[in-house]
Each structure stands twice: as C-alpha cells, then as structure tokens.
Amino acid sequence: MVSGAAASAAAAAGGVFSTRLAGAAEEPAQAAAGPVGDVVGKVTVGYQGWFACPGDGAPIGGWWHWSRDRSRPPSPDNTTILSWPDMSEYEHTYPTDYRDLNGGGPATLFSSWDDQTVDTHFRWMAENGCDTAALQRFNPFGAEGPTRDGMAAKVRAAAERHGRKFYIMYDVTSWTEMQSQIKEDWTAKMSAYTSSSAYAMQNGKPVVCIWGFGFNDDGRPFEPGPCLDVVNWFKDRGCYVIGGVPTHWRNGDSDSRPGFLDVYHAFHMLSPWMVGRISDVAGADHFSTHVNGPDKADCDAHGIDYQPCVIPGDLQSGHRAHGDLMWRQFYNHCRLEVAGLYISMFDEYNEANQIAKTAATAADVPAGSGLRALDEDGTACSPDYYLRLTADGGRMLKGELALTPDRPTPPQG
Numbered sequence: 001m002v003s004g005a006a007a008s009a010a011a012a013a014g015g016v017f018s019t020r021l022a023g024a025a026e027e028p029a030q031a032a033a034g035p036v037g038d039v040v041g042k043v044t045v046g047y048q049g050w051f052a053c054p055g056d057g058a059p060i061g062g063w064w065h066w067s068r069d070r071s072r073p074p075s076p077d078n079t080t081i082l083s084w085p086d087m088s089e090y091e092h093t094y095p096t097d098y099r100d101l102n103g104g105g106p107a108t109l110f111s112s113w114d115d116q117t118v119d120t121h122f123r124w125m126a127e128n129g130c131d132t133a134a135l136q137r138f139n140p141f142g143a144e145g146p147t148r149d150g151m152a153a154k155v156r157a158a159a160e161r162h163g164r165k166f167y168i169m170y171d172v173t174s175w176t177e178m179q180s181q182i183k184e185d186w187t188a189k190m191s192a193y194t195s196s197s198a199y200a201m202q203n204g205k206p207v208v209c210i211w212g213f214g215f216n217d218d219g220r221p222f223e224p225g226p227c228l229d230v231v232n233w234f235k236d237r238g239c240y241v242i243g244g245v246p247t248h249w250r251n252g253d254s255d256s257r258p259g260f261l262d263v264y265h266a267f268h269m270l271s272p273w274m275v276g277r278i279s280d281v282a283g284a285d286h287f288s289t290h291v292n293g294p295d296k297a298d299c300d301a302h303g304i305d306y307q308p309c310v311i312p313g314d315l316q317s318g319h320r321a322h323g324d325l326m327w328r329q330f331y332n333h334c335r336l337e338v339a340g341l342y343i344s345m346f347d348e349y350n351e352a353n354q355i356a357k358t359a360a361t362a363a364d365v366p367a368g369s370g371l372r373a374l375d376e377d378g379t380a381c382s383p384d385y386y387l388r389l390t391a392d393g394g395r396m397l398k399g400e401l402a403l404t405p406d407r408p409t410p411p412q413g
Contacts, residue, residue: 103363129391211244243267274309305339330393
C-alpha cells in the first residue's frame with residue numbers, strides 16, 4: 001500500500017467541510033457495527049504479494065519491489081526495503097548482491113510468485129488468527145497487470161487450502177482511467193473470484209475495498225463525483241464496499257481533500273490509513289481520543305462499520321517497542337468496540353511495517369546493511385512475534401481474551 005501525504009499527528013474532533021454531491025443519498029442514522037461476517041468481528045491483514053525475482057516465472061520480470069532498479073539484484077545502494085524477512089521456511093530463494101548474513105550464509109530473498117511462498121504466508125495467517133486477507137490490486141491495465149492477475153489466482157488457491165478468506169482491494173494510486181477501468185476489471189476478471197468459497201462475504205455480499213479516494217496528493221487527484229460514481233456502481237452490483245480513506249477523512253483536511261464527506265459516507269465500512277501517523281504509545285492514545293473515538297461516533301451515526309488500522313510500527317525507525325505500540329492500538333480499538341481490525345500490513349517489508357516473519361537478530365540480516373532486526377531495542381523476539389501478537393489482539397476483539405492494556409504475548413514463542 002502506498003501511504004498518503006504526510007499528515008500531522010494531531011487532529012482535533014471538529015466540524016466537517018462538506019458539499020453534498022449529486023447522487024449522494026442521506027442514510028438513516030443507526031447503530032454500527034453490522035453482524036459478524038468475514039470483515040465485521042474479524043482481523044483483516046493487508047497482503048501485497050508484490051515481490052518478484054529473476055527466474056521465478058513472474059510476467060513482470062526482475063527484482064520487482066526488492067530493488068529500485070529491478071534489472072539489478074538488490075543491494076544496500078539498490079533497494080526498496082527497510083526490513084529483512086526471516087527466510088527459514090521458504091523452499092525457493094534468490095541470491096542478492098547484499099553481503100552474507102552477519103551470522104553466516106547467503107543473503108537471499110523470496111518471490112511472491114512462488115506458490116510455496118503464498119502457501120506459507122496463508123499458513124501463517126491460519127496459525128495466527130488472521131481471518132481475512134485484503135489482496136492489493138493496483139492498476140491492472142499497466143505493466144504489472146498480468147502479474148497481479150496471477151497473484152489473485154494464487155491467493156485464491158492458498159486461502160481455500162488454509163480456510164482463510166480474501167477480497168480484492170483496489171488501490172487507485174496513479175490510475176488515470178480509474179473510473180471506467182475499475183468497472184471493466186471487476187466485470188471481466190475479479191468478479192469471478194466471488195464464486196470461491198474463500199471469497200469474503202459481509203451481510204451476504206461480496207466484499208470489495210477501494211483504497212485511495214480523497215487523499216490529498218498528486219497520485220490520487222480524483223474529484224468527488226467520479227469517486228462517488230464508482231462506490232455506487234459497486235453497491236449497485238451487490239457488493240459490500242470498504243473505503244480505505246485518509247486519516248483525517250472526517251474533517252476533510254490534512255491528508256484528506258475537502259468536499260469528500262459524501263463519498264466517505266457512501267461506503268459500508270471505513271478504514272482510515274495510519275502508517276506514518278504514530279510512533280509510540282502516547283501517539284496511539286492521542287489518536288484514540290481525538291481521531292478514532294470521533295471517527296467511530298460518526299460511523300455509528302451513519303450506519304457505517306468502522307475498521308481502524310493497527311500498525312506494528314516502523315521497525316527500522318525503532319517505533320515498535322517490542323510490541324507495546326501494536327498492543328496499545330489493539331487495546332484502544334477494542335475499548336471503542338470497533339467493527340473489525342485492519343493490520344497494515346502483512347508483508348510490507350518496504351516500509352518496515354510487516355507482521356510476517358522477520359529477521360530476529362543481527363545475525364539474520366546482511367552484514368553492513370544497516371537493517372534492524374526484531375531485537376533492535378534489546379528485547380529478544382522470535383521471528384513470528386508480531387504474528388502471535390496479532391493472534392492475541394484478534395482474540396481480544398472477539399471477546400476470547402479479557403480487555404487488557406497489558407500485552408499478554410511473550411516476545412519469544
């Protein structure tokens with residue numbers, strides 16, 4: 001997922017700038033959340049599935065999302081990642097131009113295109129209470145389209161094997177012809193996936209998410225009218241539509257363009273972005289009081305389900321505090337009785353916000369890379385720590401674990 005423009009961490013609850021749009025319906029106020037389904041009452045993880053390596057067979061070719069110049073192997077001066085994965089469970093690995101690991105052995109990476117990689121990731125989800133995967137889908141009419149098409153098929157197969165749910169999450173970043181092409185893509189390709197037993201359903205409707213409407217940056221310059229048209233088009237086709245919206249959607253400022261409130265209120269569920277917005281427990285508490293609480297109240301008043309983000313924290317910047325930041329968000333959101341939780345993200349090694357298994361110690365990262373491992377603050381953590389932490393957060397959401405501000409998950413499993 002591409003984060004929006006930088007936003008200030010402080011946001012006071014207040015008035016909203018709005019211009020009512022043609023086609024925007026007034027919805028009756030009612031209590032949310034909706035009934036438990038595949039997103040309400042559940043833990044959803046954002047799944048990129050966007051890493052490729054030469055020789056893996058992916059149509060896009062090269063070191064996709066591993067290197068800035070994908071024609072050359074990743075190295076400290078040719079990289080797009082901020083965290084190093086734990087590589088112990090991948091059958092197929094690909095050598096890089098990083099130096100050997102500090103503890104010995106070659107610095108290799110995985111490809112998302114390998115079926116065993118996707119299967120491993122969905123097995124981790126099943127083992128750690130990740131109910132649903134939101135499969136990121138970027139402009140499929142560009143160069144990465146065939147690879148994204150293939151990843152959808154791989155995710156469907158893995159979700160069916162491991163009893164997980166999945167849905168399509170369209171990211172509209174830099175998608176110039178989005179208004180017409182997103183409809184074409186759903187009709188011609190993605191709607192077929194709703195026949196899978198693993199496709200997520202909510203309120204009896206197939207789930208679709210659209211991420212990026214209303215963000216105040218050059219990559220998402222869309223006006224409210226075309227965005228509302230797209231939301232209503234999916235609703236008219238019987239879909240349950242989630243909006244991945246700016247952090248400050250309700251006030252229409254900072255990272256949100258003004259005039260989008262009717263678009264936001266047209267969604268069945270709202271999931272505001274959080275990556276880069278907080279870096280410590282105090283920030284999480286501030287957001288809970290000044291952003292999440294008022295967001296939840298607004299959603300309740302409009303019959304919208306509220307699915308806030310939970311971030312593990314930027315590992316490379318030292319934000320994680322061996323799980324304290326992530327747990328505080330779980331606790332704060334569960335106190336608000338939110339509809340569901342969205343984990344940002346499962347495999348986002350590019351932003352160091354991944355929960356997937358990660359290098360546990362300095363011995364597990366390439367020598368001279370400067371990449372931090374999970375024990376960077378002096379607390380030893382097993383590679384699967386943030387998966388296990390997610391499992392416990394999900395248990396608290398579902399009432400299987402008593403509400404507690406004290407993190408119950410031991411760093412070493």
